[in-house]
Amino acid sequence: MNLDIKQQQLLRTLPRVDNIFEKFKNEPDYEEIPNSVLTDSIRKTIEILRESVLTNPGAVTEHTLTETSVIQLVKKQIKAEMSYNLKPLINGTGVVVHTNLGRSLLAQQAIDNISCISGLYSNLEFNLNLGKRGIRYSSIEDILCKISGAEAAMAVNNNAAAVLLCLDTLAAGKQAIVSRGELVEIGGSFRIPDVMAKTGAILKEVGTTNRTHLRDYENAIEADTGLMLKVHTSNYSIVGFTASVSLKELVELGGKHKIPVMEDLGSGTFIDFSKYKMIKEPTVQESVAAGVDIVTFSGDKLLGGPQAGLIVGKKEYLDKIKKNPLTRALRIDKMTLAALEATLGLYRDPEKVVQTIPTLKMLTCSLSYIEQKAVQFFKSMQSHKKISIKILDLSSKVGGGSLPLQEIPSKCAAIEIENISPNALEKLMREHNPPIIGRIENNCFILDFRTIQECEILVIEIAFKDILERREQ
């Protein structure tokens, strides 16, 4: 590469790693920084500067390469190196159970219990009455049975694991009958037929996409039928000329032929959402009351707890599932159990639970509460001339593949800043610290105040003021 004289000069001015390293010895705030982080940060900074000299020399001056200004850049690099990759952000998308953004926020009681249990020894697998080895699920089995009405219960890593484990226990090498209308794919490549193939269960599809009748199931039953599976079509809806078999009818058929019936409820909720002017989502209690042998559902969707897969049902089948060696590979950890027990505890008060569990609170809160948050933001930004904010009546989504047709009326801020395109604004907010994630709708940057917590409004105000100030410079 041919370097001009200016570039050669600049390259010679680049400070040496050792010299900068020495300077940091006198920086009181940096004593705790590990040497490896310090050297890495210095090397990286100098490397970036060298690259700029070579590729974009106009952007670099002697001034950029003085020790003082390099030290400033190294400090920024150290900050980046020392911060965690997994970090909190502000969800302004209006999607309450947002799988990419961590699904459910835990209730305070669950957070407190995680920090209590995780720093100390516990009776995770120790029976304090008998003084010997105990069972991991015992902390949550009773309460799960009490809330759902089931005989027995356990929990694994997530609902995908729960489905896998149940199919493997009850249907490996046997036929599992599923309606063609329920061969669900959820995000992240979880497909019922593929999961089934992994367990060695043989998928027996019955009916058609839009209509499946009881006789379809009955005609498919053979000597090697191990299971009838019902899957809640959580993330889509088949409408029009449709027919499906109710869980109750399927349970009766299963009873007649001594074939267990399992249901994958997906979200799984203990709350009847129709009480809150929303579309009804089948509840776990209803499935248990219909006589299902096994139900599986997620811990972090509509339940509002930690990531977990919950299995409730008849003791006869749960006993078999608990003995499957796969449970060891799919087992739930102590932090999750701590959060789960605390979350389930909140369901003992069904009136209050929609306040104490953040996911339920965000889904059922009043429109005026959301408006109040939006207006607070609007007022704080009013004095800025270069920003225009409109409060709009738009809709939030439940997310997590739950209640796909449900549009929940919400209050959103549509934000425009002079000379910044909506996409550029979206990017600026996403790259802010903490990141603020909105959505683009009708070519406007939108923040939905349903999923924005009260304490976050100030953080958003600061972010916008910061952007506006930098524009003015």
Ligand SMILES: *Cc1c(COP(=O)(O)O)cnc(C)c1O
């Ligand atoms: C979400 C979902 C799953 C997977 O649950 P995870 O907890 O995400 O593993 C399985 N089945 C259905 C029907 C679902 O909606």
